[in-house]
Amino acid sequence: METELITITEYCFKYDIEPEFIISLEDSGIISLMRVESEKYIHIRQFGELDKYIHLHYDLQINIEGIDAIRHLLEKVDAMQQEIQELKNRLHVHQ
Structure with missing residues (x-):
C-alpha cells in the first residue's frame, strides 16, 4: 500500500529542490504541510500544485510573492469559468 505522505527531505531529494523553498511556500500559506513529531510531510494531493510552483520558481525565476499572486489570479479565473459555465x-434551459 502506497503512503499518502512524503517527507520534505525525500521530496526535495527526489525532485532536486531546496527544502527552504517548500518551507517558504508553507510560511506564505500557499501549501499546507503536516507535522508528525519533528518531521514535516507533504500530502500527495499537493504534488500537482507543488509541481507548478517548482516550475514557476526554478524555471521562470518567479519569487514566492509572485507565485502567490499567480495562484490567486488562477483561482479567480477558475471561479469565473465555473460561473460562466453555470x-x-x-x-x-431557458431557450
Whole structure:
C-alpha cells in the first residue's frame, strides 16, 4: 500500500529542490504541510500544485510573492469559468 505522505527531505531529494523553498511556500500559506513529531510531510494531493510552483520558481525565476499572486489570479479565473459555465447551463434551459 502506497503512503499518502512524503517527507520534505525525500521530496526535495527526489525532485532536486531546496527544502527552504517548500518551507517558504508553507510560511506564505500557499501549501499546507503536516507535522508528525519533528518531521514535516507533504500530502500527495499537493504534488500537482507543488509541481507548478517548482516550475514557476526554478524555471521562470518567479519569487514566492509572485507565485502567490499567480495562484490567486488562477483561482479567480477558475471561479469565473465555473460561473460562466453555470450561466450557459441556465441559458440553455431557458431557450
